[in-house]
Amino acid sequence: MKITGKELMEIGYAEGKALGVALTLLEKEYAGTQQSEQLTILKDVLANPEAYAGHAKLSALAKELLTPVDDTIALLPEGKPYTTYGAEAIEQGAKDQMNVAVKLPVAVAGALMPDAHQGYGLPIGGVLATRNAVIPYGVGVDIGCRMCLTLYDLPVSMLDENKTALKKMLMNNTMFGTATFKYTKDHEIFARKEFEDIRIVKDLKDRAWKQIGSSGGGNHFVEFGEVNITSAINQFNVNPGRYLALLSHSGSRGLGATIAGHYTRIAMDVCKLPQEAKHLAWLDLDTEAGQEYWLAMNLAGDYASACHHQIHERMAVGLRATPLAMIENHHNFAWKEKDADGNEVIVHRKGATPAGKGVLGIIPGSMATPGFIVMGKGVSTSINSASHGAGRLMSRTKAKQSILQGQVDAMLKDAGVELIGAGLDEAPMAYKNIHEVMKSQEELVEVMGTFMPKIVRMCGDKKFQEAD
Incomplete structure (x- = not known):
């Protein structure tokens, strides 16, 4: 009986040309x-193999074994x-990245939001279905960075009349x-079995415990503001009118960042892509x-959601008020959804939010411009998605190099906004026009x-000072 390719693979040969030459x-x-x-x-x-490079019978095999194997996965010629x-307000770099993403062999469909x-x-x-x-x-x-909005049946006049108390509330509860908080509040998420079953997650549990209820830096915020409902939100029995509200924006803290880095390294090791696509390395869902x-x-x-809920629970206690409604939506996530033919696809929304038919969400502007409470229309060409905000206009x-603090102060004063913290990199003019x-x-x-x-309130160096 002849030796089979399977037997050669058992002694160390890999599938490929060398195996065929050996047989x-x-x-x-x-x-x-x-x-x-x-x-x-x-x-x-x-x-x-070097020792057999000149062998009369085995040199061809030795040469093949000595030839570097190119295991790069080719992109599709047409995306x-x-x-x-x-499109007119989107930088070319973002378009170029999307053009590469839709050439992945696993890509099914894509869309690019106006805040890209x-x-x-x-x-x-960017939105990509695979x-x-x-x-x-x-x-x-x-991972799971989200917006969370709580509406209260409280007079919006509190924003002026009780400004000092509301500022103190933000300082004490965010x-x-x-x-991190000196005394951490417990949460049921820490009983999840993933904290025991997945090594990388298990090692992050203590850090996640310390950070729960807090927010990240950068563009993350917690803010009081005025909501003007123009169309009734029936699922919460919220009628048109003006409401005092709390809005927060933050994600999964160190837990999500470490998970992302760990599995990205694994993906890039097992999924070799051309240089321009290397950060799009994927993991097959059939693998461990x-x-x-x-x-x-x-x-x-879910941890990101838990952080928001703790923030809003702390505020509800300070306000001594029961929320009328809580609306939240998230981005930087992947969902299992169905395409037009009923087939399951994995929809990645990086800086884009779900906008399926009837799905509620919040699309914020900047610290000096309005955000919008929206309901999705379920448009297939956007893969049931919408923007996650205004989007950056400047890096x-x-x-930091081009915006002056005086410009920011003047803009905030005109908008009637009180700011606690934040650097020039979060200035309103660093963002696109939300309208x-x-x-x-x-x-x-x-x-x-x-x-x-x-x-x-954002993460920054500006010190809190009590209002006059």
């Missing part, structure tokens, strides 16, 4: 040799077509960046690593109301 050599040059001796010869060549919303700008792998504002594959950098580093990441990603998303570096962004996605969402920030 051919056995048939042509070693047909009369015992199988045990054949295997010994091939083991020796595999272990030290899947996708729709861009507000360049990121790593998938652009911020078949049975999840891309850690298609989800993003701040933490940003590396700061893919299943692990999926569980860890969902845990991080953080450019904003133009909303106009570009009128077909994607219906506006149900607006939120205007009035007292804003």
Whole structure:
């Protein structure tokens, strides 16, 4: 009986040209040799191919083994077509990244939201549907980053009349960046079995415990403001009118960032892509690593929600008021959804939010411009998605270099906004015009109301001072 390719793979040969050359050599040059001796010869060549480079019979195999193997996965010559919303305000770098993403062999469909700008792998504002594959950098580093809005049946006049008390409430009940609460509140999420079953997650449990209820740096915030509901939100029995509200924006803290980095490294190791696409390395959901990441990603998303709920619970106690409604939506996540043909796809929304038919969400502007409470229309060309905000107009570096503090102060004063913290990289003029962004996605969402920030806390150096 002849030696099979399976037997050669058992002694260390990999699928590919070298395996075929070895089988051919056995048939042509070693047909009369015992199988045990054949295997010994091939083991020796595999272990030290340089020694056989000049061998009369085995040089061809040695040469093949010495030739570097290119295991790079080729991109498709033509990418899947996708729709861009507000293309005129989107930088070319983001479009280039989307053009690469839709060439992935696992890509099914894509869309680019009007707040899009360049990121790593998938652009911020990019939506990509894949078949049975999840891309850690298609989800993003701040897994499950979300908006959470609580409406109160309290007079909006409190924003002026009780400004000092509301500012103190923000200072006492929110933490940003590396700061954490002295006394941590427990949460049922810490009983989740993922904290025991997944090694990387288990190692992060103590850190997650310390950070729960806090917010990240950068563009994350907690703010009081005025909501103006223009269309009744029936699922919460909220009628048109003006309401005092609390809005928060933050994600999964160190838990999500570490999960993202860990599984991105695994993906890039097992999924070799061309240089321009390397950050789009994916994990097959049929693999152990893919299943692990999926569980860890969902845990991080739920942890982000738990952080928001604790923030809002602390505020409800301070306000001594029962919330009328809580609306939340998240981005930097992957969902299992159905395409038009009923097939399951993995929808990555990096800096984009779900906008399926009837789905409520919040699309914020900047600290000096309104945000919008919206209801999705379920448009298939956007893969049931909408923007996650106004989107950056300037990089953080450019904003710090070109924006003056006096300009920011004047803009905030004109808008009637009190700011606690935040650097120049979060200045309102560093962001796109939210009204133009909303106009570009009128077909994607219906506006149900607006939120205007009035007292804003972010992560920054500015010290809190009591109002006069």
